[in-house]
Amino acid sequence: MPMDTTSTSRRAGHARSWWGWGSPERALPDAECLALAQLVPGAAHAPRPVPPIASLDLPPARIPMSPTLAHLMSAAPADRAAHTYGKAFRDVVRALDGDLSAAPDLVAFPQDGRDVADLLDWASGAGVAVVPYGAGSSVVGGVEYRAGLHAGVLSMDLSGLNRVLEIDRVSRAARIQAGVLGPDLEAQLRPHGLTLRHFPQSFEFSTLGGWLATRAGGHYATLHTHIDDLVESLNVVTPVGVSRSLRLPASGAGPSPDRLFLGSEGALGVITEAWMRLQDRPLHKVSASVAFTGFPAAVEALRAIAQSGLHPANCRLLDPGEAALSGVARGGESVLVLGVESAHGPVDGRLAELVALARDHGGSPADPAPDGGGSAADAWRSAFLRMPYVRDGLARMSVISETFETACTWDRVPELYEAVRREVGAAVHRVTGSPGLINCRFTHVYPDGAAPYFTVVAPGRPGQEVAMWDEIKSAATETLGEHGATVTHHHAVGRDHRPGYDRQRPEPFALVLHAAKRALDPAGILNPGVLIDATAS
Structure with a gap:
């Protein structure tokens, strides 16, 4: 059943803190910060102020906008600041210090898969790194460019891809765009009596594409613990073409193409849509x-x-x-x-x-x-x-x-x-x-x-x-x-967990991962530095 495709973008409808977690109005006031600090001997005596965006010393943008794609791009300080870091402790501290030296040069807001493909084509030719950005809730350095090998950095904000496009009520599944925030996704499913029922702690401030790209853990503490369990098929735009897997309940036909991109953290392609398994809303x-x-x-x-x-x-x-x-x-x-x-x-x-x-x-x-x-x-x-x-x-x-x-x-x-x-x-x-x-x-x-x-x-x-x-x-x-434990259960690898991930993965798999990166991203532009070392053509 096709869905109404009209919707409001996250930029217009959902205010987010540029420096810290979630909604600005829910940030702790100074008095509460002071009260909390009294429980920690040795804490500072006064809360550090949050710098206004107008006071930030952003580095000059190093690359011009593409003339044909300028309508999708922004170099506004507020957009660049908001897309510099994720939401880890080290990200929050650097933002409070006004250190935005890692700010992307441009931020792009594609509205569909064609826009994503056009942006990747431009970036590959220009030697510009592309960091896919869902809602920026990474706590492992997943959205911060650190490679220093490219002509510039483009943060690709997928918030415009925020709709449930189709519902198969018989099979209890839906085709969903990757940029939809958790609450918006559930609001679109609710009239049909359906739910994805995937509620990570970041639910309000993370997207379906982010969950898929990081193999996020969700609501269920047992059985269907990860987003992987809810995937029927993926649509992924890569610099060399679009990968659209066959929608099936299960298949034994070789290695799973979806497994290649689940957890790939934007290093192999940009997830734009997915068919997801749904369930009836619990009563x-x-x-x-x-x-x-x-x-x-x-x-x-x-x-x-x-x-x-x-x-x-x-x-x-x-x-x-x-x-x-x-x-x-x-x-x-x-x-x-x-x-x-x-x-x-x-x-x-x-x-x-x-x-x-x-x-x-x-x-x-x-x-x-x-x-x-x-x-x-x-x-x-x-x-x-x-x-x-x-x-x-x-x-x-x-x-x-x-x-x-x-x-x-x-x-x-x-x-x-x-x-x-x-x-x-x-x-x-x-x-x-x-x-x-x-x-x-x-x-x-x-x-x-x-x-x-x-x-x-x-x-x-x-x-x-x-x-x-x-x-x-x-x-x-x-x-x-x-002690034989994984470096991460559901927060992803990003850049912060790379040392542990490099030791944990088998060497033959590392060879396959490098080969997949070279084949799918020949110019080495996609989220350089996550999962494997950054390269540039």
Whole structure:
């Protein structure tokens, strides 16, 4: 069923912070920044101001606009500033410092696949690097050009490709443009009683194309954990042509063409459309929280649930530090947040089975939240969505507040958890002079393993925050590698995770990746430096 193709672009309809996370109006005010900093000994005494765009010292654009494509391009300071960095801690700090030396020379806003192809043709001929840009929520340096090998840099903002083009209600799937933001996608599916049901923490400020290009993790803590599981076919524009895979429920015909581009982070082509598997909107939802006095017992309960075949939609375990930070528990307990949903019938029985499994491992009901105002599950959800704004507020106070995530098999989980707290903790103390906080939650679980997600909070020194975080991050990467854990479970590789990724991938696969890059992007213009080293023709 074809869809109405009229829509408003994100530029006009969705204000985003140029320097930090999300909506400008939801950024923490100075008073709240000060209050938070009081909880971190050694924090700055006053919040660093947010520089107005008019005061920024942007480098001059090195390349002229294409005469035939100028209607798609912008050199406006606001556009260049907003497309310079992603949203990692180091990005926020540099933006607050007014350091926009990495700003793209031009920003392009294609409106369809033909525009994308024309822009790639121009850039290939001009030796201009092209950085595909969904909504800029990368936390791994995925949208920041660092190669220094090209005549200039074009940030390709795909926000104009923001429509659901077609719905197949019988097969329960839709053809969707890659630049659509999460809320806009769900709004277009809602009248049809359908949903993609993919809700990463960045849902409001990330796009379908970004999810696909980074193999994003979403709402489901079990079963369909990654966007990969929801893909029927992809349409990808490359410098040498368009790759459109056959739309099928499954196929055994050789290596999957979609798998080549899923997780390719814009280095092999620009994803412009995808047929995505949908589902009926859930009508039945229940949740519960279970507290544990010992973290090892909580981990065993988590494993039992992951291996039970009950497939809860939500299954997040918070260690004592994370539970306290989220306002879910204050007495040193670990808290397991469970949720079950269905479009077809009540799910109370399934939740009861899950809670019973947790009880078998020493858990007890954790509701309500200690601060009142609802359940522990509600308190966690609220803190989860607000945490990026808290991170930005702490950055203004020169407090290092950042995360890293991983995954490993169950036999390695206990050792990895303790190693990160010990070894990364030692790095935090060495770098900052403070023990800081190292908390953990498990965001996704599988029958054979889990995905721990660590939070680091420690005082930084004004002017040295980026270097300090980089040293801590390096220690974290080393620890993950030494214990057989992945450098990233769902944040992608970008440029920041390249050292760990280079060690993790098999060498024959690295050869194939380099060959694919040369074949699909002969001029070496597409997002140089992600996944493999940058080259230029």
